[in-house]
Amino acid sequence: MLEARNISVKYGDAAVLADASLLLSAGRITAIVGANGAGKTTLIKALNGSVPIGAGEILLDGHSLSTLSRAAIARKVAVVAQETESRFPVTVREFVLTGRFAYGSSFGWESPDDLEAAERALEDCRLENFAGRLMNSLSGGERQRVVLARALAGEGRVLLLDEPTANLDLAHQTLMFRLVRERCEQRDYSAAIITHDLNLAAEFADEVVMLAAGKIVYKGTPQEVLTRDNIREIFNVEVMLDTNPSSGKARVTQLY
Amino acid sequence: MKRAAKIAVILLVVLAAAIAAALSFGAEWASPFSANAGEKAIFFDIRLPRVLLGACVGASLAVAGAALQALLRNPLAEPYLLGVSNGAALGTMLAFVVFGNYILARPLLAFAGAAAASVVVYSLARTRAGMNVERLVLSGVIVTTFLSSVIIMLTTLLDAARLRSFTFWLLGDLSQATWSGVYLRFGAMIAATLVLASQSRALNLMMLGERDAVDFGVETGRVRLLVFGASSLVVGAAVAASGSVGYVGLIVPHLLRLAFGSDNRIVVPMSAIAGAAFVVLADLAARVAIAPRELPVGAVTALLGAPLFIYLLRKN
Numbered sequence: 076m077l078e079a080r081n082i083s084v085k086y087g088d089a090a091v092l093a094d095a096s097l098l099l100s101a102g103r104i105t106a107i108v109g110a111n112g113a114g115k116t117t118l119i120k121a122l123n124g125s126v127p128i129g130a131g132e133i134l135l136d137g138h139s140l141s142t143l144s145r146a147a148i149a150r151k152v153a154v155v156a157q158e159t160e161s162r163f164p165v166t167v168r169e170f171v172l173t174g175r176f177a178y179g180s181s182f183g184w185e186s187p188d189d190l191e192a193a194e195r196a197l198e199d200c201r202l203e204n205f206a207g208r209l210m211n212s213l214s215g216g217e218r219q220r221v222v223l224a225r226a227l228a229g230e231g232r233v234l235l236l237d238e239p240t241a242n243l244d245l246a247h248q249t250l251m252f253r254l255v256r257e258r259c260e261q262r263d264y265s266a267a268i269i270t271h272d273l274n275l276a277a278e279f280a281d282e283v284v285m286l287a288a289g290k291i292v293y294k295g296t297p298q299e300v301l302t303r304d305n306i307r308e309i310f311n312v313e314v315m316l317d318t319n320p321s322s323g324k325a326r327v328t329q330l331y
Numbered sequence: 332m333k334r335a336a337k338i339a340v341i342l343l344v345v346l347a348a349a350i351a352a353a354l355s356f357g358a359e360w361a362s363p364f365s366a367n368a369g370e371k372a373i374f375f376d377i378r379l380p381r382v383l384l385g386a387c388v389g390a391s392l393a394v395a396g397a398a399l400q401a402l403l404r405n406p407l408a409e410p411y412l413l414g415v416s417n418g419a420a421l422g423t424m425l426a427f428v429v430f431g432n433y434i435l436a437r438p439l440l441a442f443a444g445a446a447a448a449s450v451v452v453y454s455l456a457r458t459r460a461g462m463n464v465e466r467l468v469l470s471g472v473i474v475t476t477f478l479s480s481v482i483i484m485l486t487t488l489l490d491a492a493r494l495r496s497f498t499f500w501l502l503g504d505l506s507q508a509t510w511s512g513v514y515l516r517f518g519a520m521i522a523a524t525l526v527l528a529s530q531s532r533a534l535n536l537m538m539l540g541e542r543d544a545v546d547f548g549v550e551t552g553r554v555r556l557l558v559f560g561a562s563s564l565v566v567g568a569a570v571a572a573s574g575s576v577g578y579v580g581l582i583v584p585h586l587l588r589l590a591f592g593s594d595n596r597i598v599v600p601m602s603a604i605a606g607a608a609f610v611v612l613a614d615l616a617a618r619v620a621i622a623p624r625e626l627p628v629g630a631v632t633a634l635l636g637a638p639l640f641i642y643l644l645r646k647n
Binding site: 123125144145146147148149150154156161162163164165166169170173174176177179180182183184225229 | 332401404405406528529530531532533535536538539540542543545546547548549550588592593594596
């Protein structure tokens with residue numbers, strides 16, 4: 076369980092996040108939506124302590140984040156960030172194994188547990204056949220799945236995902252959300268997902284958080300938050316709302 | 332682990348062969364078993380320390396290069412190209428000019444110079460958005476050329492005889508090897524290799540990106556401090572003895588990555604062994620190519636390294 080209480084983040088003099096509170100509890104998916112530059116990525120970074128917060132506090136299973144080591148945080152919180160391309164030839168398996176860093180010392184080889192966790196994560200993400208391939212020989216979407224596999228290999232029970240479906244085709248977008256859903260429902264993981272796809276948010280999230288200019292403006296169930304007025308206010312677009320006939324969840328159609 | 336041990340054995344055999352070859356050939360025939368006192372002296376007082384110093388210097392520069400490349404996420408990072416070697420060279424010269432009588436002043440000021448150059452290049456190359464490859468290389472060039480000009484100004488203080496030996500030393504030269512010099516470099520090299528290798532698993536993550544490293548549990552500040560500290564120490568020690576032997580830290584880790592992949596738990600420690608063999612062989616070439624005259628070993632390594640640098644730059 077991860078809880079942010081009234082946190083603020085500043086880059087220099089500019090406040091990027093102000094007075095944000097958020098509770099990621101076991102079994103639930105929280106979707107974070109908002110226009111570009113609203114502070115979504117900063118919020119995710121603050122949640123695992125990779126950017127310092129200026130005010131407020133973050134509690135991870137009851138302990139203040141600031142008292143925990145990086146490794147202790149990494150064992151509980153797994154991150155899927157936008158991947159940056161590396162100039163070194165690294166294989167998919169090597170990449171996924173870096174997700175196990177927090178379980179060992181800074182030198183030394185992976186334990187059988189580490190190897191097993193990595194293989195399981197590769198299988199879950201349907202990447203068994205890619206294990207020996209070099210990262211820079213993969214397509215953007217394939218790399219994105221490897222990044223997810225690395226996060227799952229770390230077995231942190233809080234998942235923070237920063238636009239995990241940005242490069243994925245339709246089938247793999249669904250695979251990604253199903254995987255996260257499954258972990259939440261069956262293993263009591265909790266997840267926060269930044270996405271620009273309001274329909275995916277409506278379909279898979281238990282809670283939606285809308286950010287604008289560094290503030291959490293609306294928070295609640297998809298039905299409560301994803302309304303025509305809210306979307307007009309935050310994204311400055313007109314939408315039509317109805318119900319997805321197959322799932323019964325809200326469906327957002329943009330009007331051009 | 333098993334694979335690393337196998338690779339280590341292979342490279343140690345290569346290193347032993349390189350040392351044997353370097354001890355056997357030279358402008359004069361010299362044997363440790365000779366009845367001739369002069370031959371024996373050439374072997375024990377000149378050739379053996381020179382070969383061993385070459386091995387220490389090669390190991391130092393290669394292991395520092397491998398670790399810096401992973402830390403800075405840049406296959407082109409190298410002590411010589413980043414200006415770290417020149418920082419050490421300037422420190423050595425200052426020690427020579429100002430504290431001529433204190434033997435330890437040279438490696439100490441060389442270390443200080445290398446550390447200062449590392450910090451300057453790093454802060455020049457770093458932006459809020461992170462670090463980009465071209466910016467790092469450019470910062471290295473700027474610091475290198477600036478330090479070179481200071482070194483040149485300092486050489487005007489030297490008399491003609493010292494000037495010649497200094498010019499040679501600046502290009503990378505092992506001919507002044509002494510036993511005490513070997514001991515000091517060996518100690519520094521072993522200590523730094525242990526420190527750098529101990530960070531190699533963290534470097535596997537740093538190599539992918541600083542954010543990745545932070546997210547997955549690396550205390551990046553500590554790793555950065557240890558890698559800059561250990562590489563400055565070892566480059567300072569090496570440069571104070573042999574001048575700026577360039578490109579060793581570029582060529583050796585690159586070849587190892589081609590052969591064995593990018594895992595730093597292999598690349599970093601193996602760079603020490605392979606770097607030792609590489610400089611021993613380069614120095615052998617420098618001694619015999621135009622015997623009885625000698626080339627500076629730095630000229631030989633640069634001859635090999637510059638084309639590789641161009642190749643890597645184009646590939647990127």
